[in-house]
Amino acid sequence: MGRRKSVALLTLSFVLVYLGLVSISHIANLDRSQGLSSRSQEDVQYTLPSMDQVLQSVSDLDLQRVLKAYKNRHEEIPPDTPPLRLIVVSTWRSGSTLLGEVLASYPGVYYHYEPLTPYGLHQISPGVLQNEVTDLLNKILHCQYSGLDEYLKFAFVNPDLFVRNTRLWYMCGAMPRTKCYLPENLNKLCSLFPVHAMKLVRLRLEVVKDLVAADPKVKIIFLVRDPRAVMASRTRNIDWCETRECIDPGYLCADMSRDLAQYLVIKEEYPDNILLLRYEDFANDLYKKSEEILKWAGLTFHKNVKSYLDDHTTSDEEEPWSTRHDPKSRVGRWMKMIRFDEVARIQYHCRNVMKSLGYRTFSSISEMSGGNAVGLLNIP
Structure with a gap:
């Protein structure tokens, strides 16, 4: 009798433990399912x-x-357009206006053009203005x-x-x-638009990284251009580049070097959220590169984008701010615009970052006259 009672108690204990484990498992699965559902909703919530x-x-x-x-x-707007925040980060006279307009030509894109213009001809790095600027950008990116x-x-x-x-x-x-x-x-x-595009030429990547960290929908296109071409455009094509941050190649290349270092950091932490693009590659094959950029962002090469390119590349306006020209025909124009001593000065400040980005340096006028300034890009 005692033995039978012990067996019954032991069986009851096993049943209770089993029921407890089932309950815990059910709760855990429920929590996990709710957690996954919540995370999934958070990822696509817009x-x-x-x-x-x-x-x-x-x-x-x-x-x-x-x-x-x-x-x-x-x-x-294509019904499958994903919610996106595309930010072009570059500097003055690097081709960001053209790239921004290509992105803006896609249906459903709301374009924030140079929202940091109020800060003048200055570069904003981590420091006093960082919180103020990121707060402004976060707000307008989210309507x-x-x-x-x-x-x-x-x-x-x-x-x-x-x-x-x-x-x-x-x-x-x-x-x-x-x-x-x-x-x-x-x-x-x-709030009607699923995709927001923004171009920034006054904000360095180290600050923009905060926007990526805060929102997984943010994707950065880091646009670079041969600093010799940038400086030629700043000194020959426009009359407003008066601050030292704009006119001094030392400042330009210091910014490019810091940005490149920060690009590698962001690429490591958020590999799907940043793309390095050389303006020369973009200009030399505008249709193909536009399609690649849109595909990277999760968009298609929409007919509106093609129409924009057809319209703008068959015109030829000389105004320095115009995007109506074939950029391929102008990629190497800088070599005829500035003296070799200016080229040598820019290369002195920029040699390291130029090498990293695949831009060839010239040691003589005759070498420069060959026009072969762009090599292979070996950075992912």
Whole structure:
């Protein structure tokens, strides 16, 4: 009897332990499933309201009319377009305007053109302005214009910041201009677009890294150009490059060197979120490189992008800010624009970073006249 009672108690113990383990396993699986679901939702979570939802939330009659008129254009956005934040990081006169416009030609792209223009001809590195600048960029990249009064005041008197955003400006042109700068209106218009493209020529990669760390949807295109071509363009094509940070090749190449080092750090930590692009490679095969860039970002080589390239590469405007020309025909033009002593000075400051990026140095005028300045890029 005692032995039977012991067996019964032992069996009961096993049953209780088994039930406990099953319960724990069930809870763990439930937690894991909820965790995976939550993480999955977090990865794809993006507040992208439909046009109808935005229309229902708008009381302003002008804004309602603009949205209704834009509705057909908005439907051109491919339904499988992923939520993205594409940031072109470069420096003055490196081809970033052309690249930015290529990206902006894709349907569904909301283009933030040079949002750091208010900071003048200066480079922003880690330091005093870092938090201020990243806060501004994070807000406009996520359609949060409220509280950005100074930025909006600057944009109002410097319309280029909004004019270059052709989709926004199309809508702005159909209502009183002041309404285009109201935060509540911008929040709604901006939120319609799944892809945001931004070009920055005043912010170094070490600061931009904060944006990648904060949001996995952020992807950086690190655009570089032969510093000799950059300096030739700054000193020959424009008259506004007056600060030492703009006119001194030592500053340019110090920035390029730091950026390249930071690129390698970001590439190690976020391999899918950064792409190194030489302007020369881009210009020499514009269609192929545009397709590769879009594919890397998760987009297709849309017919609108091809139409943009067809239109811009068959024109030939000489204005220094124009993107209407065939860049391939101008890649080596700098060699006829500056004296060899200037080339030697730039190479003195830039030799190491030029070697890393595959730019060949010249030791004589005759060597330079051969025009073979771009070698192989050996950086991933």
